[in-house]
Amino acid sequence: MSENAPAWIVLDIEGTTSSTASVHEGLYDYARPRLGPWIEAHRDDPEVAAAVAETGGATTEETVAILHAWMDGDVKATPLKTLQGRIWAAGFAAGELTAHFFDDVPPALRAWHERGVRLAVFSSGSVSGQRPWFRHTPAGDLTPLVERHFDTVNAGPKREPASYARIAEALGAPPGELLFLSDVPAELDAAAAAGWRTIGVRRPGEPSENADFGAHPVVASFEEVK
Incomplete structure (x- = not known):
């Protein structure tokens, strides 16, 4: 320097x-099937509840559909990033992600x-x-x-x-x-x-x-x- x-x-x-692929193909694929179960398991978590509310989905199914659509469109939506981040943190801690x-x-x-x-x-x-x-x-x-x-x-x-x-x-x-x-x-x-x-x-x-x-x-x- x-x-x-x-x-x-x-x-x-x-x-x-x-690499972009390490995020889109690695992290995104890891989070995608876990969004619904994570939301259901952490409904009492204020950060999760706030993120879910911001999506506008009335049910977990609707919320997950919205989140998946954002993922497909690479939308930098804060609620999605919040939920993905929590899921990824758990995956790293469990040794399932590098x-x-x-x-x-x-x-x-x-x-x-x-x-x-x-x-x-x-x-x-x-x-x-x-x-x-x-x-x-x-x-x-x-x-x-x-x-x-x-x-x-x-x-x-x-x-x-x-x-x-x-x-x-x-x-x-x-x-x-x-x-x-x-x-x-x-x-x-x-x-x-x-x-x-x-x-x-x-x-x-x-x-x-x-x-x-x-x-x-x-x-x-x-x-x-x-």
Whole structure:
């Protein structure tokens, strides 16, 4: 990292640190058949009850149908992310799930951390799902490296500049000292509009491989982040 290193690097997950397939085919497939039973078993849990209410479904069957439709459309709906995150956390704890990270990511996170750059995550996936994702990896427990977690609940939509302003305030750092890494140009645009530094991540085989990143610097590996 250069002398002009950021105070914080904030990471997207899907398509940036980890493959999209590992989420859509791994985590989504794990959560899909478990949504109904999980809702029934945790009706007295305030967070679950609130998420179910937000879907608008009158019955568990209707709620699950709505959640499945959101999953099919890759809708970043907060109630879905909340329920998925709880189910995934249980799956990781039970040893039934293991996170995927691109090979260049864990060494880079460790190197940045050792150099004094602080790390955070901003993902559409819920915070309750982010933490076990970083804890249960083939490269070991990465959670000691990541200080803060943000999602659409505590920060806001990822394509709105106001969300990045909230994160900057929460981190207590000027926007110009924050660097956001993402594979989604619209998210980078929003971060840049809030005064952040940005780098696009163009991973081979990922949905954004051929995306137009405009004026954002672009890397294919975290090894290129200088």
